[in-house]
Amino acid sequence: MAKKWVYMFSEGGESMRDLLGGKGAGLAEMTRAGLPVPPGFTITTEACNEYFKNGRKFPEGMWEQTLEALREVEKMTGKKFGDPSNPLLVSVRSGAKVSMPGMMDTVLNLGLNEETLKGLAKLTQNERFAYDAYRRFIQMFGRIVMKVPGEKFDEAFEKIKQKYGAQKDTDLGVEALKEVVAEFKRIYKEHVGEDFPSDPYEQLRRAIGAVFESWFGKRAVDYRNYYGIPHDWGTAVNIVTMVFGNMGDDSGTGVTFTRDPATGEKILWGEYLPNAQGEDVVAGIRTPYKIEELKEKMPEVYEQLVKVSELLERHYKDMQDMEFTVERGKLWMLQTRAGKRTAKAAVKIAVDMVKEGIISKEEAIMRVTPEQVDQLLHPRFDEKAKEQAKAEGRYLAKGLNASPGAATGIAVFDADTAEELGKKGESVILVRPETSPDDVHGMLVAKGILTQHGGATSHAAVVARGLGKPCVAGCEAIRIDLTRRLFTVNGKVVKEGDIISIDGSTGEVFVGPITTIEPKLEEEEELLALLSWADEVRRLGVWANADYPKDARQARNFGAEGIGLCRTEHMFFEPDRLPIVHQMILAETLEERQAALDKLLPIQKEDFKGIFRVMEGLPVIIRLIDPPLHEFLPKYEDLVAEVTELRVRLEYEKDNAELKARLAEKEALLRKVAAMREANPMLGFRGVRLGVLWPEINRMQVRAIMEAACELSKEGLRVYPEIMIPVTANANELKILKELVDETARKVMEEQGVTVKYKFGTMIEIPRAALTAGEFARYAEFFSFGTNDLTQTVYGISRDDAEGKFLLAYVEKGVIPANPFQTLDREGVGRIMKMCVEEARQVRPDIEIGICGEHGGDPASIEFCHIIGLNYVSCSPFRVPIARLAAAQAALQHEYGLKKKVIV
Ligand SMILES: Nc1ncnc2c1ncn2[C@@H]1O[C@H](COP(=O)(O)OP(=O)(O)OP(=O)(O)O)[C@@H](O)[C@H]1O
Ligand SMILES: [Mg+2]
Incomplete structure (x- = not known):
């Protein structure tokens, strides 16, 4: 017996979502719950997959089962498919496992032809309705099944509307509709090369094939690629008895x-x-x-x-x-x-449903994506700037507030141009009469979407909400002229390329830019509740990377439990300090260098005090100087240019003493810089290597850290400094640095007459460090994975070159699943991390291990950090709330077996 390819609605249910698709499962579930659903049946996703495997032929037995099911529907409705006196009409609807709104095509009113049309008219006593249904059917069947260009129908329809002076579709009478039908059939024949099929079974067979085909249509494929939906799920086909909303005003x-x-x-x-x-x-x-x-x-x-x-x-x-x-x-x-x-709704609904006793806290946590949390913390218009824009007469119109958030960008009138400009980094607002699935590629890159027609459930609105982009829909006041690429509104003209601002939360549209402000977490009540539940279940700590007290404060407000990376380089780069840093680097003698360092010491100490104060009671990991020293000096190429210019000028002003002195100074600097040049600075004389050969700099930094800690400790503050050594590759480097750190710290504490507990640890960013983790753990009390550099060194690629030249193409071609700098490469980099953790814990079971690369804020990478048992992740302050949720989801998923159930 042939496989079962077809299920009546009464046979299916929610548990059969994979097989029946979301729509089919939903219709079945509602049917079984006794809700009023028109009779129908579903052809399975397996049939769709089989169709493609079969060289685009229906699998064996599918058509026969379809006919049988149709007989069943005829019995239930008392109508007959193709029967002129009492015709059964159906819709043929796609429906994959997950909803892909508007991505797949639906044909309505199938079963109509010249005979059944008359039967329908007679039966309903409504000829106009019958013709309206018929013209829709020809149009949909032509466009979707036979690929007749949709605008051909639209143009013809508009023409006839104009001819009859009709404003709306519903103004057209029977005669006009008859004309439409004739015209549509003509267009169909012109494009397809044969008459419109009158046999309902032929119509049905082709429509089912077209739904299958639409699974691999460009827009469906694009959508799946964007959302990471597998291509082998297939779509089901739902055949549903037609019910008519176009039978008059009671419909x-x-x-x-x-x-x-x-x-x-x-x-x-x-x-x-x-x-x-x-x-x-x-x-x-x-x-x-x-x-x-x-x-x-x-x-x-x-x-x-x-x-x-x-x-x-x-x-x-x-x-x-x-x-x-x-x-x-x-x-x-x-x-x-x-x-x-929207993100806002997702959080509110999840939290409210917990309060209403519908779901548990854990389920609520799994209902919101980390990306939604991110969106919630996105900018909105500054009310004052908005008021001012109004006062300046820049307010244009108001449409529907279809998807919240604010955006400013240049107006662009088609998706291709939007895509092109967006990819170049331009902020664009896509402006369309209405959007269709063919506009999605433009919507993906646009900062916001503005449409003239359509409601809050129109395509533009639905897709924008899914993407978390602001959208103003149905802004009828604007008149778009696509040929001249502009819109007019109340006598004003906005041309393509002009800047506009849209507020998707209010529906307002402005010309010109409007300042945006960051939302405040403390005002997001529901989000705070959700995050506090997340904190209860997560095992990973969430720390932040912050170099300045203001960033640390931001991080702490967002719930950071420590600073995982405080870089000290910037403290050298500040303009008022750079001259001292230059002195230090260019010093000819140790004394000279020490003198410069002595000047830097009090300044660095104040920097550290600032951060320690903000992070009172929490650990702060400070990384000693990391980049090669020549990065603090002027660039070699710039110096060569300057020296050359000075030399040329001196040719003309031979006696200019000042010029001579400047030239001598620049030449000396150039010699120094030339001597320090490196072919590959990333792998050069930097980090711990500097510490081993030029220990004075590290000694000054440790002194600054410990003096700051001791002084604050004497003020009664709880300070937990952790001193981190970068770029280590060999345990002996750590051994040397540990002596330096311990000795300096001991001295400072003696001088200050107070003890401060501190930790000594290292970055793990070179494979050799990870591979010899056991050795490292003898000296280090903590490890922090620098996964940016670790990815570069494990992969043997430099990020800037790779991302610019081939890495993204690799992702597109499927050579690698994702950009390893965005999402941790579990098989390679991750494997080394896992080995490192295991080996280190054997030597020092309580070793504290975290991650401070960008991956620390990436949900998929956070999940991996949970799996390999890190103690914490550290990310940029703004990603702290995201990481809190992602860490909780990882715990629920891996410790309690909960699944994510997210609707975006
Ligand atoms: N048997 C039917 N009788 C009346 N209207 C129908 C019937 N089947 C579908 N429709 C309507 O036709 C429209 C399109 O149908 P369908 O739900 O299949 O696709 P969609 O809503 O465009 O996309 P999605 O796959 O995301 O739901 C919907 O508004 C739907 O309610
Ligand atoms: Mg639908």
Whole structure:
């Protein structure tokens, strides 16, 4: 017997999501819960995969099973497919395991031809409706199944609308629609080279094939690549009895969410369009009404919708996004799925649902992505700057606040240009009449999206929310002229390339830039609650990298439990200190060098005091000087140019004593710099190597650290300095430095008459260090993985060259799964880290091990740090909240086996 490829809705359910796709599983689940779902069935994702394996042929038995299921639907509805007197019409809908909104195609009203059309008209006593359904069908079938360019239909339709003086689609009468049908058929024949197929079975077979094909359509592939969805999942095909929202004013169609997807507020939220078919809302062709209006127009339907929505939310334990249609006063449910939401809504819904007893704290933690936390902490417009822009007359119009956040950029009118400019690093705002899946590549790079038509559930709005980008939709006041590449609004003209600002939280649109401000974590109540729950379950500590007290303060406000990396180089680079640093580097004798260092000592001490004060009670890892010294000196090439110029000038001003002196000075400097030049500074004379050969610098730094610590300790502050040595490759280097550090610290503590506990440790950023971790652990009380350099040295590539030249192409070609500088390479770099941890702990079980590379703020890398048992991750202050959540998710996933369930 052939495999089972087809399931009636009554046979499926939520647990069969892989096989039936999200839409099919949802329809089945609703059917079984007794909700009003039009009869139908699902062809499985396996059938789709088999279709491609089979050289694009239906698998054996699938068509027969489809026909059988269709017979079943005929029985349930009392209608017959292709029957002129009582025709069954169906929709053919795609539906993958995860929702890919608008990425796949749907054909409605299938089964119509000249005969069934007449039957439908007679049966419904509504000829206009029948023709409206027919013209939609020809258009959709032509465009989706046979790839007739959609604009051909649109243009013809507009022409006829103009001819009849119709404003809206619904203004067209039967005669006009008949004309539309004839014209559409002509267009179809012109492009396809044959007549529109009148056999409903032929229509069905082709439509099913087209849904399968759309799985590998460009926009679907792009979407999957962007979201990392596997290409071998396949799509299911859902065949659903048509119900009609376009049968008059007691009919309509809508989309509704059980909570507000922008704010997360618990209200029935959505939109409704009377006398229309579903795709009118989704495509944003007409701007719909708010769902509350349904309450007045059809109170019973509204009440029923409220009940259904409560039931579904409780059932799925998550916010639902539902599609419905009302046919002559009767409600039909056409889809339910977990609703896409903004970052703000995701956090609020997760926290509220814990309070409402629907989910546990742990589930709430798994419902929010670290990226959403990131988005929440993104900038918004400064209210004052906004007020000022209004006062200056820069306010243009207001549309729907479809996806929150603020953005400023140049207006661009098509996705390709947006993509091109965006990739060059320009901030662009994509401005479109409405968006379609073909615009997604432009939306991905745009800073924000502005559309003239469409509601809060239009394509633009849904995709923007998913991407976390601001979007103002349905801004009807602007008139876009795509050919002249501009829009006009209230007599003003905004051309392509002009700067505009959009506020997706309010819907406001401005010309010119507006200053943005950073949001405040302390005001994000729900996020704070969620993060505090995350802190309860995570095992990894979350520290931050901060060089300045103000960064340390920011980090601490965000919940950092220590400083994992305080770099000291910047303390040398400050303009007022650089001359002293130059003296120190250029010194001919030890005395000269010491004199310069003595001048730097009090300054560094103050720097450290600043950080220690802010981090009172928490550990602070200070890394001794890291870069090669020539980085502090002027560049060789610049000096050569300067010296040459001075020499030329002296040719003309031979007696200019001042010039001569300057030349002599520059020449001396050039000689020094030339002598210090390195072919590959990254692997040169730097870090601990400096400490071994020029110990005075490190000694000064340790003294500054310990004096700062002792003095504050005497003030009663709790200070926990940890001194970290960079670029070590050999345990003997550590041995030498440990002596230096201990001796200097002992001296300082004696002088100060106080003891301060400090730790001595090292960066692990060279493979040899990791490979000899046991040796290292004899000296070091802590390790910190510098995974940027470790990745460079393990891979044998320099980041700047690699990212610029081939690394990203490697990712695109699939040579490597991800940029190893963004996400830790677990197999290579990670393997070395794991070995290092294990070996070090054998020698020193309580050794403190963390990571301070950029990876410390990357969720996937954080998960790996959890797995290999690090003590903490250290990241940039702004990523601290993200890391807190990611660390908690790693713990829940690996210690308690919880799965992430995230809807973005
Ligand atoms: N049998 C039907 N009767 C009436 N309307 C339908 C029927 N099937 C689908 N629709 C409507 O047609 C529109 C498009 O359908 P569908 O849900 O398949 O695709 P979509 O919403 O564009 O994308 P997604 O796959 O993300 O849901 C929706 O508004 C839906 O409610
Ligand atoms: Mg849908």
